[in-house]
Amino acid sequence: MLHQLVVLGSGGALPDLKRNTSSYLLLLEKEYILFDCGEAAQHNLIKYGYNKNKINHICITHLHGDHVYGLIGLLSSMSMSGRQYPLIIYGPIGIESFILHQFSFTEFVSPFLINFVELSNNEKCVIFDCKSYSISAFPLKHRIPTFGYLYQSKQMDLNIKKEAIEKYTLTVEDILCIKKGESIFRNSKLIPNEELVFVKSQPKSFAFCSDTIFDEEIVPIISNVDLLFHEATFLEIDISHAIKKMHSTANQAGEIAKKGNVKMLLIGHISARYDDFDAVLFEATIRFKNTILATDGLIVDF
Numbered sequence: 001m002l003h004q005l006v007v008l009g010s011g012g013a014l015p016d017l018k019r020n021t022s023s024y025l026l027l028l029e030k031e032y033i034l035f036d037c038g039e040a041a042q043h044n045l046i047k048y049g050y051n052k053n054k055i056n057h058i059c060i061t062h063l064h065g066d067h068v069y070g071l072i073g074l075l076s077s078m079s080m081s082g083r084q085y086p087l088i089i090y091g092p093i094g095i096e097s098f099i100l101h102q103f104s105f106t107e108f109v110s111p112f113l114i115n116f117v118e119l120s121n122n123e124k125c126v127i128f129d130c131k132s133y134s135i136s137a138f139p140l141k142h143r144i145p146t147f148g149y150l151y152q153s154k155q156m157d158l159n160i161k162k163e164a165i166e167k168y169t170l171t172v173e174d175i176l177c178i179k180k181g182e183s184i185f186r187n188s189k190l191i192p193n194e195e196l197v198f199v200k201s202q203p204k205s206f207a208f209c210s211d212t213i214f215d216e217e218i219v220p221i222i223s224n225v226d227l228l229f230h231e232a233t234f235l236e237i238d239i240s241h242a243i244k245k246m247h248s249t250a251n252q253a254g255e256i257a258k259k260g261n262v263k264m265l266l267i268g269h270i271s272a273r274y275d276d277f278d279a280v281l282f283e284a285t286i287r288f289k290n291t292i293l294a295t296d297g298l299i300v301d302f
């Protein structure tokens with residue numbers, strides 16, 4: 001199964017010509033999930049060649065402008081391009097009225113159904129569940145109510161061994177059952193599923209944590225994920241700013257990745273005060289080796 005994360009906006013609060021505000025697109029086989037929608041997210045969708053109408057879920061972390069100002073423009077463009085499929089928008093309490101007020105002032109009527117799911121949970125809970133994946137939301141600690149998200153795929157992608165088809169003369173019905181993980185009987189003997197299939201790919205997971213102060217309570221939630229996005233707004237030398245503004249340092253992002261034993265760490269949301277992003281990456285890498293820096297247009301396979 002395809003799992004790629006595209007960075008649409010890697011920047012912190014202030015956009016510049018190279019870095020849009022926060023927005024990350026998760027590409028799945030048949031649809032996309034958008035995490036945050038900073039200003040001009042839709043421009044980068046166009047620039048990098050992704051169809052906005054393949055987005056079926058939008059997960060908003062919090063209502064600070066750099067994470068949400070692109071939403072109204074994206075919804076408007078979806079409507080003008082003839083979208084009919086429903087869309088689900090998750091976010092803290094207030095996300096619905098934030099959008100509906102803008103609809104009202106601009107006399108905009110959405111031609112497609114928008115389901116708003118407002119979050120107020122104080123522990124991790126599943127907010128969407130289907131046959132192939134689930135999305136959970138969990139609280140982060142920031143200046144206003146903020147949520148992290150955890151995507152987990154379910155399918156193992158089982159493929160039938162060719163020799164098993166001949167050996168056990170498998171029917172189409174047999175194959176469908178085996179692909180679901182079931183075993184079969186032949187001459188009153190149980191043939192275990194493992195003998196009939198090989199695993200093409202393991203389930204994948206992705207956690208999105210922005211914005212947040214350093215918070216070890218998220219470690220059990222993000223533990224062992226294939227890809228963790230964690231904000232790294234400041235360098236450790238500016239930790240007093242990080243604490244005051246309830247953000248994290250690159251060192252702390254690395255610390256969370258290490259404690260969570262994640263496979264890969266992606267850092268972003270770096271303050272515009274720094275000219276040298278290599279220093280930020282270096283700081284995180286000292287703590288957690290497999291770290292990469294988010295840049296607009298970057299595609300991360302996991």
Ligand SMILES: [Zn+2]
Nearest residue numbers: 062064142211
């Ligand atoms: Zn914020």
